[in-house]
Amino acid sequence: MSRLDSFIRRLQAQRDVLNWAMGVIGDKTGLVLEIGLGNGRTYDHLRSGLGAERIYAFDRANNANPRSYPPADRLILGEFAQTLPAFAAAHPGGAVLAHSDAGLGDPEANARQMIMLADVLPLLLAPGGILFSDQKMSHPALLPQPMPVPIPPERYFMYIRA
Numbered sequence: 001m002s003r004l005d006s007f008i009r010r011l012q013a014q015r016d017v018l019n020w021a022m023g024v025i026g027d028k029t030g031l032v033l034e035i036g037l038g039n040g041r042t043y044d045h046l047r048s049g050l051g052a053e054r055i056y057a058f059d060r061a062n063n064a065n066p067r068s069y070p071p072a073d074r075l076i077l078g079e080f081a082q083t084l085p086a087f088a089a090a091h092p093g094g095a096v097l098a099h100s101d102a103g104l105g106d107p108e109a110n111a112r113q114m115i116m117l118a119d120v121l122p123l124l125l126a127p128g129g130i131l132f133s134d135q136k137m138s139h140p141a142l143l144p145q146p147m148p149v150p151i152p153p154e155r156y157f158m159y160i161r162a
């Protein structure tokens with residue numbers, strides 16, 4: 001598969017899982033977390049379906065397309081290892097959906113990042129809250145789920161907060 005094909009598949013998978021998630025949580029009260037704002041593409045997709053009010057975006061810097069800037073009070077800048085625990089302390093179990101697009105190229109750094117995220121995400125998610133992640137995570141409070149939409153295997157991972 002060419003890199004272009006792979007990129008297209010990744011974006012299609014993101015759109016399909018986010019569309020599914022928005023359909024499920026649309027009428028539920030609770031926050032939505034975009035972990036890894038990046039260019040702002042997936043943030044913008046969530047915002048188009050859910051509105052900006054309930055979505056908090058996290059990144060170490062704002063490198064988003066200006067059309068995808070979150071409101072200043074919904075953008076949390078800094079290292080995840082600091083910002084996510086602080087946010088969890090302020091909004092314990094407040095999120096009904098988290099989308100984590102935070103994979104790193106270096107396998108060892110990626111593994112460390114996923115351990116850190118898997119530790120903090122159960123503090124952020126409400127019981128029954130949904131996590132979609134571009135990387136596999138492992139934590140007793142994150143229950144792996146079968147993918148609810150047909151996407152290529154291991155492209156995305158879904159968990160429910162126990």
Ligand SMILES: C[S@@+](CC[C@H](N)C(=O)[O-])C[C@H]1O[C@@H](n2cnc3c(N)ncnc32)[C@H](O)[C@@H]1O
Binds near residue numbers: 043061
């Ligand atoms: C793949 S990009 C996200 C792309 C985004 N979902 C989109 O659609 O445009 C991942 C982002 O996570 C951020 N990131 C990765 N590790 C981080 C960390 N430990 N703390 C803060 N930000 C981090 C990077 O700066 C990068 O912008």
